[in-house]
Amino acid sequence: GENVEQHPSTLSVQEGDSAVIKCTYSDSASNYFPWYKQELGKRPQLIIDIRSNVGEKKDQRIAVTLNKTAKHFSLHITETQPEDSAVYFCAAKSSGDKLTFGTGTRLAVRP
Amino acid sequence: DAGVTQSPTHLIKTRGQHVTLRCSPISGHKSVSWYQQVLGQGPQFIFQYYEKEERGRGNFPDRFSARQFPNYSSELNVNALLLGDSALYLCASSLGFGAFFGQGTRLTVV
Numbered sequence: 001g002e003n004v005e006q007h008p009s010t011l012s013v014q015e016g017d018s019a020v021i022k023c024t025y026s027d028s029a030s031n032y033f034p035w036y037k038q039e040l041g042k043r044p045q046l047i048i049d050i051r052s053n054v055g056e057k058k059d060q061r062i063a064v065t066l067n068k069t070a071k072h073f074s075l076h077i078t079e080t081q082p083e084d085s086a087v088y089f090c091a092a093k094s095s096g097d098k099l100t101f102g103t104g105t106r107l108a109v110r111p
Numbered sequence: 112d113a114g115v116t117q118s119p120t121h122l123i124k125t126r127g128q129h130v131t132l133r134c135s136p137i138s139g140h141k142s143v144s145w146y147q148q149v150l151g152q153g154p155q156f157i158f159q160y161y162e163k164e165e166r167g168r169g170n171f172p173d174r175f176s177a178r179q180f181p182n183y184s185s186e187l188n189v190n191a192l193l194l195g196d197s198a199l200y201l202c203a204s205s206l207g208f209g210a211f212f213g214q215g216t217r218l219t220v221v
Binding site: 006032034036042043044045046049051089091093095096097098099100101102103104 | 152154156167203
């Protein structure tokens with residue numbers, strides 16, 4: 001089955017700096033890669049996603065890149081703000097609607 | 112515009128008991144999936160249902176079962192509860208690629 005590895009597990013950045021979170025996946029059949037933000041005690045919230053036929057996607061301060069050959073994808077957050085502090089999960093979808101999640105990255109943005 | 116709704120939000124059960132969790136998907140979404148999230152970990156896939164049929168099952172014991180109703184709402188049932196079943200149970204609905212989560216049911220087994 002699919003296996004998704006995510007790193008780093010924790011990340012602390014100064015407000016205004018950029019943050020990068022990286023994930024690798026094992027199943028070459030995976031074709032959809034969403035990123036979720038989860039604040040303490042709340043639901044995972046879909047913030048951006050990318051399909052396997054696209055190499056990069058951007059939405060304001062957030063961007064995701066995908067390298068299908070290397071089987072890795074990354075989340076980039078620019079101009080970080082304190083409200084970006086949360087746990088971020090990457091995921092990969094292979095068969096059906098099953099999402100396999102990474103282990104999460106706890107991002108702390110220091111004011 | 113209602114999102115995914117789950118009930119109850121919190122639940123405390125005793126070992127050996129049975130529990131039923133409920134989920135209503137976003138209007139128009141026919142696919143519902145269930146995930147278990149243990150504190151400090153990512154969600155783990157339990158089941159996926161589409162048009163009332165099971166489309167996927169994760170690596171969970173037979174104590175876990177689910178079903179989907181004609182209105183696309185869904186129930187997750189867990190029998191013979193163990194302490195290790197304590198977790199946040201998340202329901203997600205989908206129309207295609209994107210999966211949108213409910214607020215979850217926090218289950219505590221004592």
